[in-house]
Amino acid sequence: MSGTYCFMNSVVQAFASLSYLRPQIEDIHARAVALDVETPVIDSLRDLLHALNIPHSSPRAIKPIQLINALSVDPEGRTNPLLFSREHQDAQELFQLLSECIKREATAVDKEYLRDRGLGAISNTNGSSRHKNLGFTVFDGLTANRRSCVVCGYTEAVMHFSFDNWQLAVPRVPYCTIYDCLHDYTRLEKLTDCICRKCSVLATHQKLLAEAERMTALMTIEPNPSPSRKKRVREARKLEGRVKTAIEEGRIEEDIPGVKLEKVYSKESTKQVMVARAPHVLTLHLNRSLHFGYYASKNTCQVEFPEFLDLSPFATSGQLSTKPDLPISSPHQLHQLAPSATQSHHRTLYQLSAVVCHYGQHSYGHYICYRRKPRPVSAGAARFFPPKLPCPWDCRCERCIQFGPIRVDDGFDNRRRPGYGWLRISDDSVQEVGFETVALESSSAFMLFYEKVLQPRVSSARQQATKGSEDTVRPEDALSKEPKLAQEGDTQSQGSGSRTKDVQPRVVRNVSTRRPDSPIPQPKPKAPGLLVSTPSLMRGGSYYNAQSQQPQSQPQANGHVRMPATASESWYRPASPPQLHPPPHSNSPSKSQSRVPVPSTTAIQYQPQRLQI
Missing domain, CATH: 3.90.70.10 (Cysteine proteinases)
Structure with a gap:
């Protein structure tokens, strides 16, 4: 050999x-x-x-x-x-x-x-x-991983990942x-370079709301607004309403149709890993x-x-x-x-x-x-x-x-x-x-x-x-x-x-x-x-x-x-x-x-x- x-x-x-x-x-x-x-x-x-x-x-x-x-x-x-x-x-x-x-x-x-x-x-x-x-x-075990934003207090779903060492x-x-x-x-751990989902959704809602109010104010100034302008105002308010509904119902992780989220980096977030199922x-x-x-x-x-x-x-x-x-x-x-x-x-x-x-x-x-x-x-x-x-x-x-x-x-x-x-x-x-x-x-x-x-x-x-x-989330998964x-x-x-x-x-x-x-x-x-x-x-x-x-x-x-x-x-x-x-x-x-x-x-x-x- x-x-x-x-x-x-x-x-x-x-x-x-x-x-x-x-x-x-x-x-x-x-x-x-x-x-x-x-x-x-x-x-x-x-x-x-x-x-x-x-x-x-x-x-x-x-x-x-x-x-x-x-x-x-x-x-x-x-x-x-x-x-x-x-x-x-x-x-x-x-x-x-x-x-x-x-x-x-x-x-x-x-x-x-x-x-x-x-x-x-x-x-x-x-x-x-x-x-x-x-x-x-x-050798297989599970770790529980959590990442939270200190600014808005939002915590993503606790994810479980397998490991063998x-x-x-x-x-x-x-x-x-x-x-x-x-x-x-x-x-x-404290992180400063992570994108927060909730902060991004909130920033997107503020942007859409400001855009809808601006277009509405312009339409009120004009005596006879065009149909295309009216359509754009309706679309802006529709998108703003979708984002607002998602925030009120707590559907932060779901994709919002027709909305492109703004990427907002959290100024301070925390991350931790612990053993969920010991090998x-x-x-x-x-x-x-x-x-x-x-x-x-x-x-x-x-x-x-x-x-x-x-x-x-x-x-x-x-x-x-x-x-x-x-x-x-x-x-x-x-x-x-x-x-x-x-x-x-x-x-x-x-x-x-x-x-x-x-x-x-x-x-x-x-x-x-x-x-x-x-x-x-x-x-x-x-x-x-x-x-x-x-x-x-x-x-x-x-x-x-x-x-x-x-x-x-x-x-x-x-x-x-x-x-x-x-x-x-x-x-x-x-x-x-x-x-x-x-x-x-x-x-x-x-x-x-x-x-x-x-x-x-x-x-x-x-x-x-x-x-x-891991057993708390899925008790039927116990070995x-x-x-x-x-x-x-x-x-x-x-x-x-x-x-x-x-x-x-x-x-x-x-x-x-x-x-x-x-x-x-x-x-x-x-x-x-x-x-x-x-x-x-x-x-x-x-x-x-x-x-x-x-x-x-x-x-x-x-x-x-x-x-x-x-x-x-x-x-x-x-x-x-x-x-x-x-x-x-x-x-x-x-x-x-x-x-x-x-x-x-x-x-x-x-x-x-x-x-x-």
């Missing part, structure tokens, strides 16, 4: 750490196979993410040839120079490319799903959300926090570029980022303000509710999953990735559980003190010790570190990946008070997507799920020839105490994990991970956490299955990898 691929290594490793992304990739892949839709990027990314999270018995290098080939050509047939160049590339550009490809292929699958259902999709009550959320991905400008100061960057992004995966891009004429440099400001992020101060509540001098929505409005309804459930909490860092200057350098250590295979379906807040934020119970308020499962979330729980991946070098090491990368942090924390279900009154502005995890021995979950159980592929197609299903290769059972390793995406090296032989622990069913069940009729619902514990019978293997003891995961020690040229 030609070129420098450290930017790809860091981004794909960050993707592999996202617990929300893996179930959606599996869901799209299963429906694409059932509907015979080509999804080359999702197929290659699915296999790559699986390989990066499964241990292997020997060190080896992973070459993402399939993913590079899938990304190298766009739908129009043009070659993408991002992956075929020896020049320094941008990790954020690759993230944008991957996000767009996932969204495009997910949209194609959703459209084919609706086309196959025909009239059934119209009669189905669940079809409304499917139509409005075509191609929805875990936020580009935060890093200030030119020695030190700041990520909250400072978010506050600067969502603060109330499942919040991706923050720290823009460190500084431009001085024709010269560009890198901003090395130390941006402190926390392990747990509270997005509530930057998100809208159920009440929106149209006053120009006030924010769109203020979090303090929630405090007006009863104390029993104002627990910590209104918080929009996120947990850090990966950090992409850049070393070097603006035009060259090296990318590395810090990601959370993959959960052991013995965790089963819990390997892909998103972070959860099982107790109130200020709870002081024994489990919250031991494992923290935000956790996945008490039995496996034991990585809060210093020096453990995170992996530092730099090409062929992989080391296990703690969050205290990750936090030291404040001057080189380039991209932050946060995952939304699932919270307990709240009451209906609380939901009405805390829903975002109804819940994950379902596959059970042991379920061999049909990848291609036939509840989401597509009423979808029959067309008989004229041949899925086996056009769109073959490439199942994930399952690891072979290993003897107890055998060396295992976690593969890394790199150019010419590999690494392994030295593990001492441990006594036989609790046996695992078949030695491989239970993948999340795909193709469910609905996916993640933000207000409704998924079932975090599989049914009791899911962990009981049949007698015919092989029972292979799994070595203890606490003895794994990560060592620098060895290059294999």
Whole structure:
């Protein structure tokens, strides 16, 4: 492979750490196979993410040839120079490319799903959300944008725009926090060069009124005005009446037939952007570029980022303000509710999953990735559980003190010790570190990946008070997507799920020839105490994990991970956490299955990898 691929290594490793992304990739892949839709990027990314999270018995290098080939050509047939160049590339550009490809292929699958259902999709009550959320991905969120004129007090309609990442400008100061960057992004801005619609309509009305009065006065002076002059006076008063009626009825945004509006620039107006619907995966891009004429440099400001992020101060509540001098929505409005309804459930909490860092200057350098250590295979379906807040934020119970308020499962979330729980991946070098090491990368942090924390279900009154502005305008647009995890021995979950159980592929197609299903290769059972390793995406090296032989622990069913069940009729619902514990019978293997003891995961020690040229 030609070129420098450290930017790809860091981004794909960050993707592999996202617990929300893996179930959606599996869901799209299963429906694409059932509907015979080509999804080359999702197929290659699915296999790559699986390989990066499964241990292997020997060190080896992973070459993402399939993913590079899938990304190298766009739908129009043009070659993408991002992956075929020896020049320094941008990790954020690759993230944008991957996000767009996932969204495009997910949209194609959703459209084919609706086309196959025909009239059934119209009669189905669940079809409304499917139509409005075509191609929805875990990175997608909505922002509420408002622009108001301070002179006349007019506020345009609050517009909602989708986003998959936020580009935060890093200030030119020695030190700041990520909250400072978010506050600067969502603060109330003052503008002086915006055209105000209402001021333009008012100015147009004054001009037409003055013109009509002038022509009327001239007509009264003449003893015998001509018919053409009378017609012009009638037309002027007609246009003035249309504009006056539009002002009185509040139809400022509507076009007025026959009237050309005057463009009036407001002397002072305000603009603000806030989060209307928080995404499942919040991706923050720290823009460190500084431009001085024709010269560009890198901003090395130390941006402190926390392990747990509270997005509530930057998100809208159920009440929106149209006053120009006030924010769109203020979090303090929630405090007006009863104390029993104002627990910590209104918080929009996120947990850090990966950090992409850049070393070097603006035009060259090296990318590395810090990601959370993959959960052991013995965790089963819990390997892909998103972070959860099982107790109130200020709870002081024994489990919250031991494992923290935000956790996945008490039995496996034991990585809060210093020096453990995170992996530092730099090409062929992989080391296990703690969050205290990750936090030291404040001057080189380039991209932050946060995952939304699932919270307990709240009451209906609380939901009405805390829903975002986008849900306030269209409550039927709320997502109804819940994950379902596959059970042991379920061999049909990848291609036939509840989401597509009423979808029959067309008989004229041949899925086996056009769109073959490439199942994930399952690891072979290993003897107890055998060396295992976690593969890394790199150019010419590999690494392994030295593990001492441990006594036989609790046996695992078949030695491989239970993948999340795909193709469910609905996916993640933000207000409704998924079932975090599989049914009791899911962990009981049949007698015919092989029972292979799994070595203890606490003895794994990560060592620098060895290059294999």
